[in-house]
Amino acid sequence: MNHRSNFRILIGVVVVAILFAPLVLGNFTVSLMNDIGIGALVALGLVLLTGVGGATSFGQAAFVGIAAYATAWLTTAQGMSPWIGLLFALLLTGLSALAIGMLTLRLGGHFLPLSTIAWGLSIAMLFGNVDALGRHTGLSNIPALKIAGWSLVDPRAIYYLIWFIVGLAILFSYNLLASRPGRAIRSLRGGATLLASVGADAYRVRLTLFVLAALFAALAGWLYAHMNRFVSPAPFDVRASIEYLLMAVSGGLGQLAGALVGSGLVLVLKNALQDVLPMLTQRAGQLEAITFAALFILLVHFARGGLMGFLRKMTHGRFAAPRSDEKLAAPVEPLPHRKLPARGTRILSVNGAVKRFGGLVAVNEVSFDVNAGEIIGLIGPNGAGKSTMFNLLTCTLPMTAGQVRFLDRDIAGMPQREVARLGLARTFQHVKLRPQMSLLDNVALGAHSRTKAGVLKAGLRLDRTEERQILQEAKRQLDRIGLGDRAHELAGSLPLGTQRILEIARALAADPVLLVLDEPAAGLRRKEKMALGDLLRKLREEGVTILIVEHDMDFVMKLVDRLVVMNFGSKLVEGVPSAVRADERVQAAYLGSVV
Ligand code: ADP
Ligand code: MG
Numbered sequence: 001m002n003h004r005s006n007f008r009i010l011i012g013v014v015v016v017a018i019l020f021a022p023l024v025l026g027n028f029t030v031s032l033m034n035d036i037g038i039g040a041l042v043a044l045g046l047v048l049l050t051g052v053g054g055a056t057s058f059g060q061a062a063f064v065g066i067a068a069y070a071t072a073w074l075t076t077a078q079g080m081s082p083w084i085g086l087l088f089a090l091l092l093t094g095l096s097a098l099a100i101g102m103l104t105l106r107l108g109g110h111f112l113p114l115s116t117i118a119w120g121l122s123i124a125m126l127f128g129n130v131d132a133l134g135r136h137t138g139l140s141n142i143p144a145l146k147i148a149g150w151s152l153v154d155p156r157a158i159y160y161l162i163w164f165i166v167g168l169a170i171l172f173s174y175n176l177l178a179s180r181p182g183r184a185i186r187s188l189r190g191g192a193t194l195l196a197s198v199g200a201d202a203y204r205v206r207l208t209l210f211v212l213a214a215l216f217a218a219l220a221g222w223l224y225a226h227m228n229r230f231v232s233p234a235p236f237d238v239r240a241s242i243e244y245l246l247m248a249v250s251g252g253l254g255q256l257a258g259a260l261v262g263s264g265l266v267l268v269l270k271n272a273l274q275d276v277l278p279m280l281t282q283r284a285g286q287l288e289a290i291t292f293a294a295l296f297i298l299l300v301h302f303a304r305g306g307l308m309g310f311l312r313k314m315t316h317g318r319f320a321a322p323r324s325d326e327k328l329a330a331p332v333e334p335l336p337h338r339k340l341p342a343r344g345t346r347i348l349s350v351n352g353a354v355k356r357f358g359g360l361v362a363v364n365e366v367s368f369d370v371n372a373g374e375i376i377g378l379i380g381p382n383g384a385g386k387s388t389m390f391n392l393l394t395c396t397l398p399m400t401a402g403q404v405r406f407l408d409r410d411i412a413g414m415p416q417r418e419v420a421r422l423g424l425a426r427t428f429q430h431v432k433l434r435p436q437m438s439l440l441d442n443v444a445l446g447a448h449s450r451t452k453a454g455v456l457k458a459g460l461r462l463d464r465t466e467e468r469q470i471l472q473e474a475k476r477q478l479d480r481i482g483l484g485d486r487a488h489e490l491a492g493s494l495p496l497g498t499q500r501i502l503e504i505a506r507a508l509a510a511d512p513v514l515l516v517l518d519e520p521a522a523g524l525r526r527k528e529k530m531a532l533g534d535l536l537r538k539l540r541e542e543g544v545t546i547l548i549v550e551h552d553m554d555f556v557m558k559l560v561d562r563l564v565v566m567n568f569g570s571k572l573v574e575g576v577p578s579a580v581r582a583d584e585r586v587q588a589a590y591l592g593s594v595v
Contacts, residue, residue, distance in 0.1 A: 006319050018163050022156045031155045032267060034227060037162040039263035041220040043247035044169055044256065045213030050245070051253030052177065053209045054189040055105070056113040059120030060244045063214040065127055065236025067093045067221030072139040072231045073132065082145050082226050089222045090215060096123075097214030101207045120238045127233040138232030145226045158227050165223065166260070169216055172459035173256050174321075179458030179467055183445045185209055187434050193396060194432040196416035197425070198510060199449025208455055239289065243270075246292055249299050252308030261307050266292075323488055328475055332468040335450055338423055338511050340543040341407070343373035347514055347545060348393065348424075353402035355388050362388040364569040365402075370514065375536060375546040377556040377577075380566035381589055386549045387429060389566065390518050393547075394426050395419045407513065421449045423513035427503035427520060429549075435492025439483055439502060442491045444474035446509030477505040481535060497523040501532060508539075515539070516547045521555045533559050557581065565589070 022030050042060055050056050070092045071085030080088075104115040128136045144153035145161065152158040176182045184205045187195055192202035225231050234240075243266060251262020273291060277284035303310060312319075341347055348370040355363040363385045370376050378386050391397040393404050395416045404412045411419050420426075425446070433442050447470045453463035478484045481501050486494075491502060500520050507515055521529050529552070536546055536559060550556045556563070557577045565572045565580060567589040573580055580586055 007321055010319050015167070022159050027155065030159055032271065034155055034159055034162050036260075036263045036267050037159075037166045038220045038223050038227070039244065039247055039267055040166050040260045041169055041223075042217045042244045043251065043259035043263050044166075044173060045216035046245060046248035047251075047253055047256060047259045048173060048176075048185070048216075049209055049213040050248060051255075051258070052188075053185055053206060055206060055210065056245070057116045057210075057213070058113055058238060058241050058245065059100075059116035059123070060213070060217050061236045061238070061240035062120045062123035063093050063097060063217035064221035064224065064240075064244075065123060065231075065233070066096050067218035068225040068231045068236070069127055069133055069139070069221075071222050072142045072225045075143050075226075076139055076141055077132065082143060082222075085226075086222050090218050093214050093218035093221070094211055097211045098207070101210040105206050105210060106203060116241075117238060120241050124233055124237040127236065134232075136233060138230060140230045142225050142229040142231070144229060152226075155227075158223070162223055162227075165219055169219065170256055170260070175461050176455060176459045177256075179463055180444075180448060180451050180453045180470060181205070181208070181455045181458050183437070183441055184448060186437060186441075187445055190432050190434055193416070194428075196396075197394075197420055197428075197432075198446050198506070199417045199420040201417055212455060242296070243292065246296050246299075248306075249296065250306050252306030252310075252312075254305055255308045255312070258306050258308040265307060269295075327464075327468045327471045328487075330468050332465060332472060334476075335447065335469045335473050335511070338513060340513060341372040343371075343543070345372045346370070347372050347407055348547070349403075349405045350389075350393055351403040351405070353389065353392050353404065354400045355385075355392055355397065356400045361569050363392060366566065366569075366571045368564045368571065368574060370545060370547055372513075372545050373540060373543060374561040375540050375548060375559055377560035377563045378547065378549045378566065379551075379553070379556060379563060380572070384566040384589075385569040386566055387518060388569075390426075390516060390549050394424060394516060417449075420510065423511070424516065425507035425510040425512035425514070426516045427500065427507055427518060429518040429522075431496065431499045431503060433491045433499055433502060433506075435490060437491055438488050439478060439491055439494075440471060440474050440487040442502060443477050443505045443509050444470050446477070446506035447473050448510075450509075450511055474505075474509055477508045480508065481505045482531065495523075497525065497528055500524070501528075501535075504535070508544075512544065514545045514547065516549075518549045519551060520548065521550060521552045529555055 021033060042064055046057065046060055067089035070089040071082060074080045074085045074088050075082050100119055104112060107115060127133055133139060144151055145158060146152065152161055177186065184195060184200045188202060188206060195202040195205065247262035247266045248259060249262065250265050251260065252258030270288070273288050274284070277287050281287055299306065346369050351367050353363050353366045354361070366389060378389060380386050388397065392399050395411055395414050399412050402412065403410060406419065406424060407422060409422065451466050451470055453466050457463045475484060475487060478487050481504060483502065491499065494502060500523065504517065504520060521532060524532060533555065540546060548556065548560065560577060562575065563577055563580045564574045565586050572589060573583050573586055
């Protein structure tokens with residue numbers, strides 16, 4: 001039996017167990033299961049936001065609270081239907097997340113988690129101080145939910161609604177992660193420069209993810225309010241936020257199922273502690289908090305993958321989720337190509353480029369042109385300013401002075417992602433790949449700017465055609481660089497030299513007009529270098545223009561049509577390889593090394 005049917009059977013068993021559980025379980029356990037489902041919704045948002053996206057939030061309970069209070073107020077004070085309450089809760093929570101996200105998501109490092117504590121505290125405080133929200137007594141007499149006249153006041157009835165929503169949320173997230181916006185989300189940890197290089201805006205991706213996580217929390221808050229029919233500030237304070245985070249971490253931040261498992265783990269443990277601790281001490285509440293804090297620290301230090309990570313290791317991937325094979329096989333129109341400029345047209349022109357770092361002039365009045373269909377080499381000794389020049393013309397760094405025109409547009413000062421969208425694709429001297437993503441997914445990320453599907457479309461699986469187009473394009477580029485048969489391996493498993501080549505495939509997936517490569521031959525063996533040379537020549541024949549920064553003279557000399565030599569930040573010489581090789585100034589710059 002293959003892994004794929006194992007996965008299906010496992011899912012089937014879990015679904016059947018959830019369906020029949022209320023028929024055999026006692027009231028107390030059914031209520032506990034309801035709490036677990038609600039907790040899992042919040043934890044699911046955190047698995048996406050923190051586990052996948054790398055942004056830690058200590059304020060998620062506040063979003064649960066906003067939604068719970070929103071629907072509580074609307075249904076009690078205004079007498080509206082809980083279903084209007086749901087819309088209102090989602091809207092208010094979404095808007096709050098948008099506002100908070102816009103204020104805080106640009107903060108780097110530890111400031112973001114700290115700020116989440118701040119707004120988590122203040123929102124919870126707000127609930128306790130507004131008269132209309134009942135201050136510390138909260139709001140009661142919230143109506144139970146009704147579906148077509150059928151009341152969900154019984155825990156066994158709302159159970160099915162809760163778990164139906166949990167199921168939908170997991171399915172949505174699962175679809176999302178295997179999609180265009182999902183690949184961008186999974187690349188967030190690779191940094192803003194990586195995303196900008198494929199034409200994506202890391203800030204917007206993070207903001208969308210933040211709002212999505214808040215909306216999952218909002219669903220939880222709405223269910224909570226109508227299940228308990230009473231809200232007060234305490235369940236939405238920072239302590240509750242930490243509990244949700246603990247669910248996500250203990251279940252496993254790396255996997256969607258971790259949210260379910262973690263919610264179960266934390267709530268069952270909490271229940272057990274509430275039974276046991278009062279027998280040991282008068283201060284059970286404090287001891288519970290200490291136990292959870294200790295558990296949190298232990299997990300972070302010794303079991304980062306959480307329970308799901310552990311289970312995965314134990315089962316050796318026998319329950320791995322299905323791969324995208326059928327998406328690769330299904331016939332579909334290829335993604336449309338850009339019209340490439342006619343051979344010989346000037347596509348890039350750098351004019352008097354200057355870059356100062358404080359007193360140091362890293363690039364000093366450098367000018368050169370690149371014409372369609374040629375391979376140009378940018379060479380020079382270490383520290384000559386090549387990488388800086390590279391960053392200027394890809395708009396990764398702002399220029400101090402000078403001009404860069406690309407396809408007749410002044411691009412100096414343009415955001416990097418816009419330049420990428422115009423058709424300038426790059427690789428990195430220090431490889432930026434997502435090691436935990438497959439080769440195929442890494443390359444597919446490159447096609448980001450050629451495609452459109454957003455979070456909603458992807459989560460609802462309305463992106464199938466485009467998704468097939470993207471994956472098939474990625475597969476073609478992998479075939480082109482000779483890695484097609486390893487499409488499903490993880491990028492992190494490749495040797496460094498091969499990872500560089502993989503970056504070229506990602507750049508090609510953007511259908512570029514100009515390909516800029518920073519030291520692609522570094523770390524390659526002789527045969528691999530020859531293959532890379534062949535690949536680049538083949539690309540030139542197909543009309544792709546290439547600018548290559550390289551140290552390996554032999555490699556560059558045999559490959560390029562023209563060379564620009566830099567030294568101490570200035571352009572030293574420009575010309576065909578043979579002329580440059582013979583130039584005394586170049587030989588002097590390289591201190592007698594064989595050029
Ligand atoms: P190359 O790629 O040719 O080896 P670089 O462009 O990396 O050279 O560096 C050119 C000069 O600029 C070096 O002296 C380097 O120390 C300096 N430099 C590069 N980046 C920075 C930076 N971000 N801040 C300060 N100095 C820098
Ligand atoms: Mg360099």
